[in-house]
Amino acid sequence: MLIPTRIKLNKGSKTLELGYADGQQFALPAEFLRVHSPSAEVQGHGNPILQYGKLNVALTHIQPAGNYALKMTFDDGHDSGIYTWDYLYRLATQQDEIWQDYLDKLSAAGQTRDPSESVVRLML
16 A cells, blocks of 8 residues: 655645655546545445536545545535545556546546536436
């Protein structure tokens, strides 16, 4: 398990910055973290629920969850995910692949990252 030695919530860029002792550094966008929340609300007890319309979401608060994770609060009210160090490292190191997979699923579902377009689609 790799534990970050530097954790910074950058509200201006809407990113969570992680630094590791070996020099690796990552910036994880709030939208990326929100749509990949490890919460039951998102993961659906083994049947993940596609999150959409989260383009503008921001991280408002992070706090330690014991010595093993971070609890994150987003401005859309979501705050139930516990991001373990292992999960954060996987998200960071596989960000491009995980993001592309998400975009593919979004497209296949006829949804979008833009909340205004998502609402319109739901109303039609």
